Amino acid sequence: MRIDELKIDSEMLYSGHNACPGCGAALAVRYLTKALGPNLAIVLTASCWSIISGMPPLTALKCPILHCPFPSAGSVGSGVKRGLNAAGHDDTTVVVLAGDGGTFDIGLQAMSGAAQRNEDYIFVCYDNEAYMNTGMQTSSATPFGARTATAPYPLFKAGQKKDIMQIMAAHGIPYAATATVAFPDDMESKLKKAQAIKGFRFIHILSPCPPGWGTESSDTIHLSRLAVSTGFFPLYEIENGVTWKMTHYQGEKKTPLKEYLSAQRRFKQMDRQRMEMLQHEVDHEWDCLMEKVATSPSE
Numbered sequence: 001m002r003i004d005e006l007k008i009d010s011e012m013l014y015s016g017h018n019a020c021p022g023c024g025a026a027l028a029v030r031y032l033t034k035a036l037g038p039n040l041a042i043v044l045t046a047s048c049w050s051i052i053s054g055m056p057p058l059t060a061l062k063c064p065i066l067h068c069p070f071p072s073a074g075s076v077g078s079g080v081k082r083g084l085n086a087a088g089h090d091d092t093t094v095v096v097l098a099g100d101g102g103t104f105d106i107g108l109q110a111m112s113g114a115a116q117r118n119e120d121y122i123f124v125c126y127d128n129e130a131y132m133n134t135g136m137q138t139s140s141a142t143p144f145g146a147r148t149a150t151a152p153y154p155l156f157k158a159g160q161k162k163d164i165m166q167i168m169a170a171h172g173i174p175y176a177a178t179a180t181v182a183f184p185d186d187m188e189s190k191l192k193k194a195q196a197i198k199g200f201r202f203i204h205i206l207s208p209c210p211p212g213w214g215t216e217s218s219d220t221i222h223l224s225r226l227a228v229s230t231g232f233f234p235l236y237e238i239e240n241g242v243t244w245k246m247t248h249y250q251g252e253k254k255t256p257l258k259e260y261l262s263a264q265r266r267f268k269q270m271d272r273q274r275m276e277m278l279q280h281e282v283d284h285e286w287d288c289l290m291e292k293v294a295t296s297p298s299e
Contacts, residue, residue, distance in 0.1 A: 010034050017060035019052045022217025024207030024224065025126040026052055027181045029097065032124060033061065035191040040093050041066070043080055045073035045107055047099035048133040048209075049126070073098050074110030078119040085120075093195055094121035100141035101131045104162050115171040118199045122191075125164070125202070128209035136212045143232075144281065145274045147214075147266045156269060160281055165238065168202045172241035176202040178233065182224035186235055186247050193237075206233045214265025223263060229255040231286040236293070244292040257282055 012033035019026035025048055033040065040063045044050055050067060054060045068076040077096035084092050098107055103125035111123060130148055131137040137150040140162040147155050168176045174197050179187040187205070194201040208215065208223045215223060227233035228248060235248040257279045261267040270278075 010037075012038065012040070012062040014060050014062070017052050018054060019048070020209075020211055020217070022208070022210040022215075022220045023048070023052070024181055024205075024209065024220050025049060025099070025128060027220070028126050028179075028187075028205045028207050029061075031181065031184050031187050032095070032191060033063065035188040036093050036095065036122075036195055038063065039091060040064075040095065041080060041084065043068055043073055043077045043094065043096045045096070045098045045102040046070040046133075047097075047102055047126075048128070049097055049099070051133060070102055070106045072110055073102055073107050074112070074114040074119075074123065077121045077123065078114050078117070081119060081121045096121060096123045098123070098125055099131075099133070100125060100127045100129060100139050103127070104141045104164055105139050108167075112167075112171065115168065115173050115200045115202070118173065120198055120200070122194050122201045122203060124205065126205045126207040128207045128212060129161070130209070130212055132209045132212040144278050145261075145267055145270045147269060154269060156274075163285070165204060169238050169241045169244075171200075173202060174199040175237065175239055176204070177237035177247070178204045178206070178235050180206045180224040180228060180233065180235070182221050182228065183235060183248060190237060190247070212266070214268070215263060219263065223260070226255060226260040226263065230257045230260045231282050232257060232260055234286065234289055236289065242297060244289070244296045246289075246293055254286070 013030040043066050045068055052060055053065055073096045077094055081094040127141050129141050130139050135149050138148040138157055142157045143161045144157055146157045151157050175194050177190040179190055206227055208220045210217045228235055229250050231254045236246045238244050
């Protein structure tokens with residue numbers, strides 16, 4: 001069943017929430033909750049979604065929410081799931097929801113520990129590529145060349161984006177996947193697949209941020225699509241750290257990365273040399289991914 005065919009009463013995100021217009025993270029969580037169903041508990045670390053979710057009794061989600069400190073989401077998720085199991089609610093799906101700051105940076109240690117222990121929950125990172133909730137500061141998920149509020153003169157990120165999927169694959173977890181709101185069927189399929197698996201599961205969702213990226217609120221889906229077609233954010237899944245599989249393949253002829261970058265004001269200051277450097281990095285990462293897919297063991 002397609003997400004747009006789901007009944008309206010399956011909605012678990014109320015209208016009138018606090019997200020910015022065009023927020024990719026809000027749309028991602030709407031799809032996530034519809035796919036996973038009502039028997040759901042969410043752990044929220046400090047992030048944009050801490051604000052979007054609202055304060056009781058005016059919450060935006062129709063499921064239990066537990067807020068936790070920035071570095072501890074991985075640990076709190078572990079405790080919530082174990083507590084539910086002890087209380088006889090082992091069929092409740094636990095989701096830890098974090099931004100890139102609570103995943104790539106401040107929350108990495110606790111998440112890594114939970115992954116190493118193979119805790120039984122789904123860790124979802126909605127990646128808007130900076131600390132957007134607190135002023136658009138650089139994170140290790142910020143791509144090379146992007147303007148941020150904290151990068152030194154001339155205000156662009158100098159290093160490459162951390163490859164969080166390689167890090168999760170190195171843990172040998174049962175399942176990890178990338179997703180975007182531009183491909184809701186792909187996202188729904190991956191979430192349902194993750195829900196059916198026991199152990200630690202990781203979903204990485206690219207989530208355009210109109211104010212942080214310098215885009216129009218109406219461009220969120222278009223940008224998500226371009227991220228995939230350029231090879232900047234491929235859609236794939238990894239099972240047990242060794243089996244890599246593409247879930248959307250646009251062919252070897254990818255859209256030039258310039259088309260994706262020029263649609264965002266955060267890359268406005270990029271000169272031709274830096275743009276070519278980023279294109280080279282994206283092409284290199286794409287080739288590495290294709291090699292992993294080609295040499296993965298057959299199912």
